Amino acid sequence: MSILISLAYLLAAVLFILGLKQLSSPKGARNGNFTAALGMLIALGATLPLLHFTRAGITITAIGVLIGAVVGTFGARLVRMTAIPQMVALFNGVGGGAAALVAVAELLKFGVHPAFSEALPSVFSIVIGSVSFAGSMVAFSKLQELMTGTPITYPGQQVVNAVLAALIVGFAIAVLAIACVPFSFVSLMVLALILGVAFVLPIGGADMPVVISLLNAFTGLAVAASGFTLNNFALIVAGTLVGASGSLLTKLMSDAMGRSLGNVLFGAFGQVRTGGAAAASDGQSRSVRSASAEDLGTLLAYSQRVIIVPGYGLAVAQAQHAARELADVLEQRGVDVEYAIHPVAGRMPGHMNVLLAEANVPYEQLKEMDQVNDDFKNADVALIVGANDVVNPAARSTPGSPIYGMPILNADQAKNVIFMKRSMRPGFAGIDNDLMFGPKTVMFFGDAKDSLTKLVAAVKAA
């Protein structure tokens, strides 16, 4: 019997890997998700014979599964695609929190002096799981705009975090070596929760893609650690896969920002951005060109090739459908339209692709940075909607700039640049964008959605 159960767990692990493998193309991706879900069902089915229900146990299990299934289904059906990052943060935190709770329950069973190799994974799971839970909740609050998205800093922040980390190490040693009692591991959990909050507070809203990826990796590792405690291979493999995925995405995201992971996580503590902020103020007197919707509509309508550069602002204004509409009317006139997607466009890795897919943009039109960057010089118009730092030429040309070295989209090489923006406010990096003042650039101020709708009307009239 136990052999069969182990084999079922092994099968589940294989299905998880196959499922992720099928995610390597948009065509097979949906099946991949089914494959992974099947793996989950098999793993859960294999667990059933291991459960020895108490009277209370069967009641709470039934209630928990029922509530969870209903809430999960409705939540997932109803969530707007712009809110996916929050939802991922929430689920991620919940998974991490559950891993920590499972570890707590395991430690309760162990007694005062557990074997080191059994208690270590539990301690790891409590710390990482709790940091992930609390951090994800802060990330959720920032993304949901329940709290400010700007970095929250206070004097002595680094000291506070260092003290918290030291206390956590201290309590971890206490649990492992001195006494594994509720006081020690509950304190450990509380401290880790506080650290999770303190860790994400100083990270700005625009850096959330990195934070979400990192916390995703954390939860994966916490689950893998639980696998060690429960001696369950399926948990180890599944958790590790998630850990690998999260780590890889974290690296991709910080590379795409041209910053080290350390700078993203701890940048708000240092003085990295003050130089940029100072530079921003002296640019206000420079003049920009702006134009009417009619002029721009004519320009777009008589172009051969238009590349749309969507950014964070498009997501905020929920303007993906309006962008799609503009692309449609242009294509009807024979204009070649593409979307240039910077890796950190949107609020989590790949978010912009989902938003545009929701607006029925065929994925063939979505071009990654490396694919599209050489095309800009052949484009008549680069239409920048709600993006800023990712098209700032300073990343190439100004070594002192905070974003210097960040890979950018070469929108400045297009024959004309239409820069759609709410105002002249600098982007997240707090620096001026020379592209706005360029001779080929026309500014078009206003809410991204309204502006795009106006352009659609203007193109139709042209």
Next chain:
Amino acid sequence: MNNELLNELTFFVLAVFVGFEVISKVPTILHTPLMSGTNAIHGIILVGALLIAAGANSPVTIALGLVAVTLVTTNVVGGFVVTDRMLEMFKGRQPAKPAEAAKK
């Protein structure tokens, strides 16, 4: 170090390599579904939550079990459903080749 722990470590290390290998093949365009899909997969911790909840016999374990099972079930079900919803939208209408293939 006992045999079981050694086995588990072996699994872990191999899974790290497989994980990096498989995930690095996922194109940027699918990174959000990837993340929400892996989010559902780490919901496998439901196995652990069920073990606690089933055997719950004290107020503490009942509370722990109930909270854990409810939260992770939401995680698993919601994660798979929302990933499916996203991937459904990605079904390109034209039978053209995926963007990633064009890059190579």
